[in-house]
Amino acid sequence: MTDVQETIEVHPITFPPEVLARISPELSLQRHLALGFRPSLRAFDEFRDVQINEDSLSHFNGTDEMKLDTSNNILGSNVLKSGKTFVITSITGGIVEDTSSSINEDDIGEEELREMVNSNDKLSEFATVYPVVEVERGRAGACTDEEMTISQKLHDCLLHSRLISKRALKVKAGVRLTDNEGKTEILYPDEIVANEKESEEESAYAQIAPKKKWSYVLYAKIVVFSRTGPVFDLCWNSLIYALQSTRLPRAFIDERATDLRMTVRTKGRSTTIRETYDLMCDPEKSLDLNINKSNIAYASNFGIIDLDPEAALEQSENEDDEDEDTNMDVDEVKSVFLADLDTEAEETSIRSTISIINDKNGKFKHISLVGGGSKITPDMIKKALILSKERSTDLASKIK
Amino acid sequence: MAKDIEISNSESKFLLEALRQNYRLDGRLFDQFRDVEVTFGNEYGDVTVKMGDTRVHCRISCQISQPYEDRPFEGLFLISTENSPMAGPQFENGNNTDEDEILCARIIEKAVRRSGALDIEGLCIVAGSKCWAVRADVHFLNCDGGFIDASCIAVMAGLIHFKKPDITVHGEQVIIHPIEEREPTPLGILHIPICVTFSFFNPKETEENIKGESNEEITVIDATLKEELLRDGVLTVTLNKNREVVQVSKAGGLPMDALSLMSCCHKAYSITEKVTDQIVQAVKEDYKSRNKYSELLSSENAR
Amino acid sequence: MSIIAQMGPLTKVDGSSLIESKQTKIICSVTGPIEPKSRQELPTQLALEIIIRPAAGVPNTREKLMEDKLRAVITPIITRYLYPRQLCQITLQILNSGESELEFAQRELATCINATLIALIDAGIALNSMCACVPIALTSKEGSDETLLIIDPSDEELKSSNSVHVLALELVDQCKTVKNVLLLDSNGDFNEKDLFNILESGEVEVLKLGKQIRHIVESKINSDITSI
Numbered sequence: 001m002t003d004v005q006e007t008i009e010v011h012p013i014t015f016p017p018e019v020l021a022r023i024s025p026e027l028s029l030q031r032h033l034a035l036g037f038r039p040s041l042r043a044f045d046e047f048r049d050v051q052i053n054e055d056s057l058s059h060f061n062g063t064d065e066m067k068l069d070t071s072n073n074i075l076g077s078n079v080l081k082s083g084k085t086f087v088i089t090s091i092t093g094g095i096v097e098d099t100s101s102s103i104n105e106d107d108i109g110e111e112e113l114r115e116m117v118n119s120n121d122k123l124s125e126f127a128t129v130y131p132v133v134e135v136e137r138g139r140a141g142a143c144t145d146e147e148m149t150i151s152q153k154l155h156d157c158l159l160h161s162r163l164i165s166k167r168a169l170k171v172k173a174g175v176r177l178t179d180n181e182g183k184t185e186i187l188y189p190d191e192i193v194a195n196e197k198e199s200e201e202e203s204a205y206a207q208i209a210p211k212k213k214w215s216y217v218l219y220a221k222i223v224v225f226s227r228t229g230p231v232f233d234l235c236w237n238s239l240i241y242a243l244q245s246t247r248l249p250r251a252f253i254d255e256r257a258t259d260l261r262m263t264v265r266t267k268g269r270s271t272t273i274r275e276t277y278d279l280m281c282d283p284e285k286s287l288d289l290n291i292n293k294s295n296i297a298y299a300s301n302f303g304i305i306d307l308d309p310e311a312a313l314e315q316s317e318n319e320d321d322e323d324e325d326t327n328m329d330v331d332e333v334k335s336v337f338l339a340d341l342d343t344e345a346e347e348t349s350i351r352s353t354i355s356i357i358n359d360k361n362g363k364f365k366h367i368s369l370v371g372g373g374s375k376i377t378p379d380m381i382k383k384a385l386i387l388s389k390e391r392s393t394d395l396a397s398k399i400k
Numbered sequence: 401m402a403k404d405i406e407i408s409n410s411e412s413k414f415l416l417e418a419l420r421q422n423y424r425l426d427g428r429l430f431d432q433f434r435d436v437e438v439t440f441g442n443e444y445g446d447v448t449v450k451m452g453d454t455r456v457h458c459r460i461s462c463q464i465s466q467p468y469e470d471r472p473f474e475g476l477f478l479i480s481t482e483n484s485p486m487a488g489p490q491f492e493n494g495n496n497t498d499e500d501e502i503l504c505a506r507i508i509e510k511a512v513r514r515s516g517a518l519d520i521e522g523l524c525i526v527a528g529s530k531c532w533a534v535r536a537d538v539h540f541l542n543c544d545g546g547f548i549d550a551s552c553i554a555v556m557a558g559l560i561h562f563k564k565p566d567i568t569v570h571g572e573q574v575i576i577h578p579i580e581e582r583e584p585t586p587l588g589i590l591h592i593p594i595c596v597t598f599s600f601f602n603p604k605e606t607e608e609n610i611k612g613e614s615n616e617e618i619t620v621i622d623a624t625l626k627e628e629l630l631r632d633g634v635l636t637v638t639l640n641k642n643r644e645v646v647q648v649s650k651a652g653g654l655p656m657d658a659l660s661l662m663s664c665c666h667k668a669y670s671i672t673e674k675v676t677d678q679i680v681q682a683v684k685e686d687y688k689s690r691n692k693y694s695e696l697l698s699s700e701n702a703r
Numbered sequence: 704m705s706i707i708a709q710m711g712p713l714t715k716v717d718g719s720s721l722i723e724s725k726q727t728k729i730i731c732s733v734t735g736p737i738e739p740k741s742r743q744e745l746p747t748q749l750a751l752e753i754i755i756r757p758a759a760g761v762p763n764t765r766e767k768l769m770e771d772k773l774r775a776v777i778t779p780i781i782t783r784y785l786y787p788r789q790l791c792q793i794t795l796q797i798l799n800s801g802e803s804e805l806e807f808a809q810r811e812l813a814t815c816i817n818a819t820l821i822a823l824i825d826a827g828i829a830l831n832s833m834c835a836c837v838p839i840a841l842t843s844k845e846g847s848d849e850t851l852l853i854i855d856p857s858d859e860e861l862k863s864s865n866s867v868h869v870l871a872l873e874l875v876d877q878c879k880t881v882k883n884v885l886l887l888d889s890n891g892d893f894n895e896k897d898l899f900n901i902l903e904s905g906e907v908e909v910l911k912l913g914k915q916i917r918h919i920v921e922s923k924i925n926s927d928i929t930s931i
Contacts, residue, residue, distance in 0.1 A: 122863060122864070122865070123806050123862060124806070124862070145767060145770075145771065148764045148767040148768070149764070149767055149768045149771040151764055152764040152765055152767060152768040153768055155764075156768070156808075156890060157890060159806065160866075160867070160890035160891045161890075161891075162891075162892065212573065295892075351779065352883075362894060362895055363892065363894060364866075364889070364892075364893050364894060364895075364897075364898065365890070365891070365892070366889060366890050367887065367888075367889040367898065368886070368887065368888045368889070369884050369886065369887040369888075370775045370886055371779075371873070371883040371884040371885050371886070372775055372778060372779040372885070373779070375882070375883045376883065376884050378899065378902070381898070381899075382895075385895055385898075441728065441798065441799050442726055442799060446758075446798070446799060448798075453714050453715075457730075457796070457798055459758045459759045459798075460759075461758075461759035461760065480761070482756075482761075484754060484756055484796065485716075485732070485734060485792045485794050486713070486716065486719075486730070486732040486794040486796055487715060488715035488716065489715075489716070489737060493752075493754050493794070494762075535759060535760065537758070537759050537760065539756065539796050539798075541713060541730060541796065542712075542713045542714055542715055543715055544714070544715070625715075
């Protein structure tokens with residue numbers, strides 16, 4: 001037998017709130033919620049304010065100085081700030097040849113056939129942008145799963161929101177003519193139609209008009225700085241703001257390039273290749289991106305979490321004992337409904353979320369309910385819908 | 401860490417002893433190829449090949465692309481063989497740097513693509529600017545040995561079965577006709593290479609340095625996974641029905657009798673002949689069942 | 704919605720399933736619990752590695768998003784605290800997507816969820832509850848404002864729809880009761896009325912499918928027992 005000489009004193013360990021928030025976010029969140037507010041000190045259904053910047057980065061909307069800068073290929077942009085998080089969206093573009101347009105539009109017989117084949121495919125009339133989301137983490141490396149899923153989600157939601165029709169992205173290519181004196185002039189088909197008297201030019205255009213068809217493709221680069229919570233909403237809203245300011249450059253081809261041929265020889269055989277046209281973009285003239293204004297919608301998100309009575313501080317005991325008793329009898333779990341999730345604690349502990357994209361009239365473009373935690377009741381969905389409508393009205397009013 | 405497959409000492413001893421006594425665990429003869437089962441999906445170029453427990457799926461797809469600058473008359477053809485943990489936990493997702501996996505991909509590539517089984521000049525649409533890019537995605541579903549042989553059969557059956565949309569060329573304008581609009585066209589297949597893999601076992605403690613009739617080395621065709629794990633050497637020969645050797649691959653391992661190569665090729669040829677006929681027959685039957693359906697439809701319309 | 708399912712078609716993994724639903728065909732394998740890589744390991748729970756591979760082409764962000772949604776559905780139904788510091792590998796191979804891949808992923812996602820559930824059961828991984836998932840499309844009737852709800856739409860029906868949805872519910876009590884909405888993923892043009900219509904009509908279909916999945920599992924277990 002050994003005698004225990006020393007006595008060991010056990011002290012309860014205490015942590016300051018900010019340390020507790022790091023080591024046990026769940027407990028920290030529960031403590032906050034029990035007191036009636038959130039770690040961010042916002043009320044349960046309070047959103048963060050959103051500030052946006054007018055488009056000042058793009059080629060056509062920027063200052064006169066920027067218009068001269070031919071290396072600036074940004075067609076539309078937006079800077080959005082919400083809480084501590086910044087989101088910068090810049091829209092750039094490219095031009096691709098339409099190969100999928102299977103049928104020549106001049107051919108009437110085939111056109112009907114196309115109607116028959118395609119009449120039911122409503123979504124194929126619409127285009128989307130190709131977003132790349134980058135969440136800055138202070139280090140370089142391969143993109144994270146979050147970045148990939150947000151990018152894809154933006155792509156899918158935009159396509160299904162039917163915001164941009166394929167027709168709006170068709171290139172009406174002009175032709176650059178050089179007359180005898182060496183003066184160059186760019187002719188655009190729709191401008192010719194505008195002043196009909198110049199039928200001479202019209203026929204000149206018809207002669208050399210390119211037979212190929214092109215479309216613009218839009219890319220969006222979305223960079224997120226100082227991420228504090230889920231960022232899909234912020235990215236979506238920033239993207240929608242940026243698209244509303246986007247202008248497409250006019251494109252033209254050089255008259256001399258319209259009928260370029262060259263011969264290629266391989267293994268004793270030769271063929272004539274009609275070279276692809278060199279399409280150039282006009283640095284001065286641009287067109288508004290024609291988006292379906294009625295389909296503009298903004299995103300908001302909500303979370304639901306069950307209150308854990310054990311996690312709450314025991315201060316209420318002496319304050320109102322009666323309330324406590326009645327609560328004990330009712331075995332029902334109380335859950336709280338939070339708007340606009342932010343902070344690490346909320347992001348990691350809340351597993352039931354509602355994400356909505358809608359407009360102020362309650363027209364939905366996207367909803368995702370994820371019920372990994374507490375139960376999502378119809379009442380909560382209704383509450384989310386009402387709040388999201390208000391949020392959408394507010395966000396829409398931020399742009400003129 | 402992806403876990404490696406382990407085989408116990410007693411099991412490996414049993415298997416080798418059985419081989420010495422002329423038996424294989426699954427009761428096959430040494431030069432017996434497993435029965436091949438080829439089934440097609442709904443789409444053109446969707447094939448599943450089963451050989452015993454080994455199961456390989458292959459999907460052929462195509463899209464319009466630009467040819468390589470130095471090869472304006474040729475289309476593009478790519479075979480992708482990526483492993484996933486589905487075939488067995490020894491495979492890791494997205495990590496195809498394992499020596500055996502690369503070897504497997506290379507052999508399929510050489511057997512099918514480099515041997516010119518697919519007429520890539522027939523994929524040209526507008527020389528120098530547009531061509532078809534055909535892609536074969538091989539998915540390993542269940543691994544019980546013989547991946548190379550099964551994949552080769554799957555890719556070839558897929559290519560024979562596949563049909564690409566019909567196109568019309570007006571100058572530089574290309575019109576693609578959807579399958580609903582016009583009957584799609586098959587690919588040009590120039591020959592059907594079939595891989596047959598031989599595994600060698602050395603039943604003695606030491607390697608026999610002098611080869612000849614008296615050698616006791618065991619040669620087994622179409623090894624299962626367990627046999628693959630224990631084999632001392634491997635040879636893959638690729639032949640076609642025209643009695644042409646497309647490829648012979650023996651990367652290290654137990655040295656074999658040079659003359660036995662001939663007998664291996666002979667054995668492989670009879671297998672090649674049988675499997676080729678089977679693939680062609682399977683495709684024919686599948687087309688027939690599709691056509692029967694359309695005939696039924698058209699006769700209804702006529703009434 | 705009805706599916707043709709095969710439980711345990713693969714031999715080298717712990718659990719597997721093959722599901723066909725209309726033109727969509729997906730095979731799923733589950734390996735676990737196994738030792739994870741150190742970066743995957745969770746100190747108190749089972750880690751999940753989910754891989755979805757497309758029928759043609761290389762895995763892309765499209766598959767990543769599907770993996771993300773599948774993870775959101777599967778994570779809460781697995782009894783994860785039973786397997787601390789272990790890993791479960793779920794691999795799905797799409798054999799035929801059965802829809803236009805550039806525009807839709809609804810059929811594939813729903814089938815992936817159902818396939819994963821059956822494979823998890825086949826692998827003997829402990830589950831808290833069952834789940835089942837159906838794709839849904841809403842179309843406007845020609846010439847009227849009335850909306851038509853299509854359960855398990857085909858590719859053509861997806862294309863002609865106004866909005867597309869995927870509904871996955873958590874089922875308990877022998878698939879007779881709905882415990883929670885695990886996932887509702889909706890895209891397109893729709894309103895509040897449509898939303899609740901989907902939840903209500905979808906519930907009936909999901910319960911039906913849940914029973915069918917139970918039946919599939921039951922008959923597989925029965926045949927396993929009788930074969931011994």
